[in-house]
Amino acid sequence: MTGTATETAVVAKRVDDGTPETEEIRDLVRAAGYEVAAEVTQSRTADPALQLGEGKVEELAVVVDETDADRVVFDNRLGPYQTYNLGQNLPEDTEVVDRFRLILDIFGQRAHTRKAQLQVELAELRYELPRAEAKTSLAQRDERPGFMGLGEYDESREQDIKARISRIRDELENIEKTEQQRRETRRESGFDLVALAGYTNAGKSTLLRRLAEDVDVDENEDLHPDLDTTAESQDKLFTTLGTTTRRLEMERRNVLLTDTVGFISDLPHWLVESFKSTLESVYQADLVLLVVDASESIDEIREKLTTCHDTLYERNEAPIVTVFNKRDAVDDDELDEKMAALSALAPNPVAVSGLEAINLDELVERIDARLPERERERLVLPMTDDTMSVVSWVHDHAYVRDVNYGDEEVVIDFEARPTIVERSHAKASELVAEA
Template structure:
């Protein structure tokens, strides 16, 4: 700033770097949005883990997830490790880690996101905007809290988390009291009662001991958007089996009955998948 050609050149370099970083963040956000849309088109329900750092989100993801990471085109997302790390540090999870979750009747992707931090600077929040979009665009949010912390701390973190989540999030929120192995049952019950206004009907689990995870899976299944049940009657053509295979890949198939002239498939799926199945069935009828 008027101190000479060298310093002015340095300033321009810094401005150029800031501009490049902003462009990179924008591209990341667009890429993640495209991935979410592709996953939904493939019939997946999207569940996001949210909460403060060290609440045990990464450990909970590893307990709930299947063994293999999921990507649209490969076994693993190009920007993800094979598993989320579990460490007692800030910023251990800087990116998003997405894994297939084990539910009997649904195809679910579970995403671990960066942890909330008190008084996070605005410029740093912007860096995590693309990560937080995974929370805002999810079908369900699991708000994970450390049940072993003092009541006042949990209350403050829940209030702040709600302010962040309800700002742009429209999905239902299920509060998960984690680390129950570190707190006595009586103390846990007292905390849950005192926080009932902020966390109605929470689920208490221990990701470390894998306790009560089945109840959490049931709550997730119940809280996700309702699926439609459909019964398609498909004429037997050269492309019929490819449609049946597509339904198997995108929906929960209850039964398939094969006849000489037609195939009847009974399934449950997201409304968008049901609509697309109708279009595919119409194409088969046109061919027959």
């Protein structure tokens, strides 16, 4: 590694048949802070020892040598032995990394909150565990005396990893509990929870900035530089890692809008698992806005939408509104064509531009329409010392249509979530009991 100039990477990819697409892996390499020096691709069945065919690996070695690249990034998943064998066949000190390790690196660079850091560490340990296990079993099978020490070492390393995994899980569980309580408190306060979801780089953070007030309601606002109104939105994958929640100003409702980590295809189970509590804000929402980049090709949008649906269907119960973002970058005919082609996956979408603030009113209307129904209620409150505090509680938790103050009573007409209406009944009966 040179350490001075930008480090460079050669991208490698193998597909069983057809043409290898490298656009996304190139974007990921850049998101990790590397420059793409060259690419080497192949269409054939996987080689068990080297992933690529032997001749292709020779070609790769030449390319690495010529470009003086620091690392090779495979879009394919590499087994521990493939990584080792490739290292042996490439110029000395060439780092060999696969798609998953690369995504982990990116997450590691962006993890600013305690929770994100724990999640990255958990994912790293889960990545490492099978490798440590493989080493242990190899060393144990090897009966040559000199190797016994290695076996013991690796076994304790394996135990170490397991212990740390369980400690991190406990700490993450505690954080989750706190977050769950916070969501419940927010619901009880009459807020509807709306989550932005979608493939990475679709424009979720840009939309959040456009739609919602500048104030974060979570305590860690300084940890989300990408959401700063003065900051540029980055054309990079995984700009956002944690979650940020802001108030969305709506006439009849109190809405909290949450932005979170983007989805990406081909994530291994252990990585998804490590980040699942971040997605809890999506799973627990009252409504999900599924953002797609409408400027991409129909096939690309379809693939990404499928990835998103697969991730969502596991747990999500909330209604989904598909948002065709970057509307400014497509003309009307093209947009109609795309919407028609994708109508099975994305029925009745809303087309907007977060960047150019196009059609956001329609999106807000749709949010209002698809959120859970409000109940309309009219309460007659007897006038006691506590009546005004109940009236102000209703103002805080509901949309008040009308209040009439009489000498003996106050009549308040409002709309709210069913649970809020229920609680207002309890408060009203207390007043009646006092009067």
